[in-house]
Amino acid sequence: MAEPLFSVRGLKVALPDMTRKPLFGRAPLAEILKGLDFDLPRGSVTGIVGESGSGKSTLGRALVRLLEPSAGSVSFDGRDITHLPEAELRPVRRNLQMIFQDPMSSLNPRRTIASIIAAPLKQNGLGDNLKARVAEALQRVGLPQGFASRYRHELSGGQRQRVGIARALALSPKFVLADEIVSGLDVSTQAQILTLLEKLAADMGLTVAFISHDLSVIRRLCRQVIVMREGAIVEASATDTLFEKPQQAYTRDLLAAIPLPEIDDAWLLPAAKAPA
Amino acid sequence: MNALAKSCLDIRDLSAVLPNGLRVLRSVSLSVQPGEVRALVGESGAGKTMIGKAVLGVLPPSVRIVEGDMLLEGEDLGKLQPKARRTLIGARTALIPQDPLTALNPSRRIGPQMTDRLVRILGWSGEKADTRIRQLLDEVQIRDPERVLKCYPHELSGGMRQRVLIAAAFAAEPRLIVADEPTTALDVTVQKQILRLIAQLQREHGTAILFVTHDLGVVAKISQKVSVLYAGKVVEEAETAALFAAPQHPYTRALMAATPRYTDPLASLKPVDEAVLAGLAAEIAAADQAWRHPHG
Numbered sequence: 099m100a101e102p103l104f105s106v107r108g109l110k111v112a113l114p115d116m117t118r119k120p121l122f123g124r125a126p127l128a129e130i131l132k133g134l135d136f137d138l139p140r141g142s143v144t145g146i147v148g149e150s151g152s153g154k155s156t157l158g159r160a161l162v163r164l165l166e167p168s169a170g171s172v173s174f175d176g177r178d179i180t181h182l183p184e185a186e187l188r189p190v191r192r193n194l195q196m197i198f199q200d201p202m203s204s205l206n207p208r209r210t211i212a213s214i215i216a217a218p219l220k221q222n223g224l225g226d227n228l229k230a231r232v233a234e235a236l237q238r239v240g241l242p243q244g245f246a247s248r249y250r251h252e253l254s255g256g257q258r259q260r261v262g263i264a265r266a267l268a269l270s271p272k273f274v275l276a277d278e279i280v281s282g283l284d285v286s287t288q289a290q291i292l293t294l295l296e297k298l299a300a301d302m303g304l305t306v307a308f309i310s311h312d313l314s315v316i317r318r319l320c321r322q323v324i325v326m327r328e329g330a331i332v333e334a335s336a337t338d339t340l341f342e343k344p345q346q347a348y349t350r351d352l353l354a355a356i357p358l359p360e361i362d363d364a365w366l367l368p369a370a371k372a373p374a
Numbered sequence: 375m376n377a378l379a380k381s382c383l384d385i386r387d388l389s390a391v392l393p394n395g396l397r398v399l400r401s402v403s404l405s406v407q408p409g410e411v412r413a414l415v416g417e418s419g420a421g422k423t424m425i426g427k428a429v430l431g432v433l434p435p436s437v438r439i440v441e442g443d444m445l446l447e448g449e450d451l452g453k454l455q456p457k458a459r460r461t462l463i464g465a466r467t468a469l470i471p472q473d474p475l476t477a478l479n480p481s482r483r484i485g486p487q488m489t490d491r492l493v494r495i496l497g498w499s500g501e502k503a504d505t506r507i508r509q510l511l512d513e514v515q516i517r518d519p520e521r522v523l524k525c526y527p528h529e530l531s532g533g534m535r536q537r538v539l540i541a542a543a544f545a546a547e548p549r550l551i552v553a554d555e556p557t558t559a560l561d562v563t564v565q566k567q568i569l570r571l572i573a574q575l576q577r578e579h580g581t582a583i584l585f586v587t588h589d590l591g592v593v594a595k596i597s598q599k600v601s602v603l604y605a606g607k608v609v610e611e612a613e614t615a616a617l618f619a620a621p622q623h624p625y626t627r628a629l630m631a632a633t634p635r636y637t638d639p640l641a642s643l644k645p646v647d648e649a650v651l652a653g654l655a656a657e658i659a660a661a662d663q664a665w666r667h668p669h670g
Contacts, residue, residue: 149561149562149563149564150532150561255418284417284418284588285417285588285590285629285632285633285634286417286628286629286632286645286646288632288634288643289632289643289644289645289646290645292643293643293645311561311562312562312634313562313636314634314635314636314642315634315643316636317634317636317639318634318639318640318642318643341636351563352562352563353636354566355562355563355565355566356562356591356636357565357566357569357589357591357592357594357595358591358594358635358636358637359590359591359593359594359618359630359633359635360594360618361594361614361615361618361619362594362595365595366569366570366573366574366595366596367570368570
């Protein structure tokens with residue numbers, strides 16, 4: 099097996115806790131990630147799941163170096179990027195792309211779809227032949243060529259998310275961070291976007307970190323899963339193992355809390371064990 | 375009076391239009407029996423929230439009801455004067471909203487916000503309202519009511535805020551509660567606690583609920599009856615158990631296949647077939663045609 103694309107050791111991130119900020123002066127730091135160790139194998143989709151406040155998005159931002167870790171190391175493609183200065187990070191960044199939760203707020207309302215998709219290409223010196231590259235990006239995500247001249251507000255939620263994917267993949271990156279990319283979408287659209295991402299990840303050999311609060315979505319898409327709680331990893335294993343033989347009580351609780359679309363009269367009854 | 379008059383809520387052929395003439399509710403009929411939970415399920419734009427708002431009399435000014443009747447415990451809301459209608463709706467219904475943070479006033483403490491409705495709208499004494507609120511906070515398993523009543527909304531977690539609003543909704547013993555996506559913003563483990571709580575209070579108080587949701591999983595767990603909506607039209611209506619055993623409409627089947635199901639990853643998350651959507655568009659066009667030209 100080749101070396102993993104990401105190798106994370108003892109990762110800690112501390113951020114200012116604004117709820118405890120004095121009126122004047124600095125907010126004290128709160129430790130959001132409490133020492134994480136894991137690898138992301140090349141060419142596969144890893145799910146990162148947890149409830150709100152578990153640190154899953156902070157972890158994502160630390161991976162793509164939008165946040166600088168306070169301790170530990172992150173190595174990407176065999177290179178330690180933990181504290182790499184911005185100038186040296188720049189050539190690495192084209193391989194670290196992101197798809198955001200809300201395409202409405204992550205797409206510039208005043209630019210055409212073509213110009214949104216072209217931005218990362220220009221930034222990275224691929225400004226030649228732009229038209230053809232944008233056309234290819236649109237085609238890749240199943241959008242008609244006519245969309246190139248449209249604006250964000252003319253698109254449906256699912257179409258906007260396709261633009262977000264097209265932009266992230268325009269540079270053919272090695273790694274894509276997908277943070278809750280389907281949570282704002284209807285189920286029918288959600289299924290389309292997931293199917294698209296699944297296909298593109300396989301075709302392009304992408305390594306994807308798929309952050310979600312929804313374990314049902316993760317099962318379909320991911321080869322392995324990291325379950326987080328309060329800034330720590332509760333359980334990390336192959337997807338089938340996690341769903342069929344969850345090792346931790348927390349994972350089992352998460353699974354049991356998902357309302358499956360099937361009749362189950364016992365589901366709403368108070369648990370047999372004593373209430374916590 | 376016929377048997378239908380006994381329904382807690384009876385909506386008959388309700389149609390509503392936007393100023394441009396577009397129908398947003400398309401001859402919607404549904405009923406909620408006393409003590410029953412009816413789910414309204416559909417994707418965004420299906421009109422499920424619109425129906426809830428129509429019942430509560432809080433439709434946006436641009437939406438105009440052009441046809442149909444709404445009967446609340448047999449009383450025809452359309453035949454009442456506006457003031458009498460508001461009084462009746464205020465006394466017999468309540469809302470559990472989706473986002474408790476926007477439903478609560480951020481600059482007032484929880485206590486007065488909860489008693490306000492009882493005192494100002496229902497004319498209870500302050501003391502009676504206070505006792506009642508504490509009783510309900512106990513029912514929603516808030517262990518330290520003193521602290522919670524003195525809190526501002528932002529000092530409570532999302533789950534706690536939703537508990538407060540559930541307590542407030544049940545406090546005046548409404549006959550009907552409109553629950554509009556009450557658990558959509560919550561984590562799954564909290565969602566389960568909240569659904570359990572709503573079901574328990576609903577049973578104990580015998581309250582009817584019109585439960586708006588986009589999640590077929592929630593429908594399966596909480597409701598006895600269900601109406602599936604698409605573009606403001608009820609495309610299928612059934613007992614919940616029957617719907618899940620044998621969905622009739624192609625759209626219902628497509629929705630079920632699109633809903634993620636971790637126990638069966640390959641059979642779920644299926645994109646909705648274009649043919650199904652084309653069929654729906656035709657069905658709606660035909661319904662609109664028949665509605666505009668009822669005599670051919």
